[in-house]
Amino acid sequence: MTTNILLCGVGGQGTLLASNLLAECAMEAGNDVKKSEIHGMAQRGGSVVSHVRFGEKIDSPVIRKGECDILLAFEQLEALRWSEFLRPNGLVICNAQNILPMSVSAGNAVYPKNILEKLGSLSIETISVDAIGKAKELGNQKCLNVVLLGVLARKLTNIDKDIWPKMIEKRVPAKFLELNKKAFESGWNLI
């Protein structure tokens, strides 16, 4: 059984750290793991996506259209953009946040309305969480990524819960450790 997870968001939201953590937890749980992402051009403000695949043996580091099990979206428009990778009955976990692309803020394009409804009309399951609100409540927007990982972890039955804080400890600098552990717990309890 291979699990395919796509993480998408806007440059600067911390998707890369989240995908690293996810991959490392999957590895710790005894899986073969591959991960792929594109970084280059000034990242800030651009659309970013990471593919994470784990299971017994993984060849390609990229997920095929129709084979993504869970889409972890850090932003609503990005959720819609990457939704076509989901398999029928796949799951999208979406942070309830809108970040306007330049084309929209300059008035040259329109940010789609009612994205959650639109996602709901596709044959997939949608969970919307106010992860950004939770991160602000914890006092630091930057832990948004770990809040979302907490939500994801709850849905992933093939990685034991106690692996997560262990890997967060390895990866996160000491002064942000408590914050991130709390962020993970509150994500876990969001759904």
Add this chain to the structure above:
Amino acid sequence: MMQSGNRAFLSGNAAIARGAWEAGVRFASAYPGTPSTEILEYCGTYDEIDAQWSVNEKTAMETVIGACYAGARSLCAQKHVGLNVAADPFFTVSYTGVNAGLVIVSADDPGMHSSQNEQDNRFYARMAKMPLFEPSNSQEAKDMTVAAIKMSEEYDTPVMLRCTTRISHSEGIVELKERAQAPERQFERKMEKYCVLPHNARKLHVKVEERLEKLAKVGSDCEWNRIEDGDKKVGIISSGISYSYAREVFPDAAFLKLGFTNPLPTELIKKFAQMVETLIVIEENDPFIETEVRAMGIKCIGKDKIPVCGELNPDIIHASLAEFVTRKTPETIEKTKEEIPVRPPVLCPGCPHRGVFFVLRKLDCTVTGDIGCYSLGAFAPHNAMHTIVCMGASVTNALGIEKAMKEKIHGKLVAVLGESTFIHSGITGLIDTVYNKGRHVTMVLDNSITAMTGHQPNPANGKTLKGQDTKTLDLEAMAKACGVTNVHTVDPFDLKQVEATLKTALNDEEPSVIIARRPCFLLKNYKPEIKLVSINRDKCVKCGICWKLGCPAIEVSPEDGRTVINATLCVHCGLCAAVCRPGAITQEKGE
């Protein structure tokens, strides 16, 4: 590096650096370039590797060649177009061979995620008659780097390792090993080997051909090229990342997996072709393997079905070879019909380049651009660039435009490049401009860092790759030494100063240089004086001048069409306050 026991989760780039370390490499050099940059950054994390940023790919390769002649196992890395810059020493080091092992990494960019073309650098190896490895995952990236150093010493040849963006920036589990002890090698005077005078080069060329013949036999019997048993109805030859994709699409087919691809293992290819009913060659971009297979008189399917342009992925391979695929196409959900606005990268809030483009546009200048974050100045709403060709081309493109248009362009023409690019290959163009009586303005956007590739230090900021202090290049003195009399320095946040200086420079009868100096806003140690920006929306007349700044923090309200400042993105640089005519946006001293 996240390590558990002797296994680690590494990107292709980190794996190459690890391989270099395990192989006993002592010296490494490169100029940053996506997707190759992190190779040298990771090399720099090992105490045993003296890793450095060179000022361009040519000086990097020449330095590495010197180090390997003098007995240090060495590595240089570059992106595909970087090898164009280093091509001169690259071809000749194939003739001289090595003393200690030398591996040359080329990271190609199919799909042009961050590049100006998608040239397939495997042809460089063939043209230079150099052995070539193509890893298809992180484990192989590490193992092949080790193998390349070994082969380099065994066959007295530099060895090329070619990866692509999806290898460099994908991660996988890698088994780690200890560092090998390299034997002591002395630098000896061998005029007939190291001095490529025609007399010597003629003999060296013969040696190169003999070496190639020996290497041709290696490929058919080595661990890197293997037949993987499977259903023989369809047999697939593939290499690099394409192999990993093809494996997903054809899980049951017979494969000839190639990792050592120059010279190609002809005997093995013949054997495989005879085993299978239909032979398919799957490779990204150009038919490097396929053309040779066809030249051997073997029928195969390849670029007649698989696209040459763009990056491959399992879906594209499946769709182009659908008639041979036994696996079902994955079922997909209905695609949303919604128009989804694109989200391209933009100049960051607080970027020092923004104001320069605003003024260039205002003065309606003809602008030759260059490679860096400021390439984004070509896009709307800046629309401030007329050409972008390659590193350093801004200065000499401008000179050429002057030669063609003469008086018609005088007073309008500006070349724009960053300080790192100026040092890379703009300086020679500036000397050319002065020497050949050009008059255009060259603007060096000095943001104190090589920003686009992720903040690498360069000679203008006084730090080395390893973080040591070093001499700082004086850009003003450099411009003067090139023969430019009119050298100005401006603060790109001071729009009035930028505009006034540009006007003066454009009207000069001699070439000018303007250095626009302000650090990249993302630099960790940069602490600008913060003055709070605020907007009185009642005063906004929707004139749209602030929108022309292309700042992500400036939004148009869908309700009333007036400007809104996004407080979470705004870094209070104050540019919008400086351009706001009705005085709706203001900036005042805050905490």
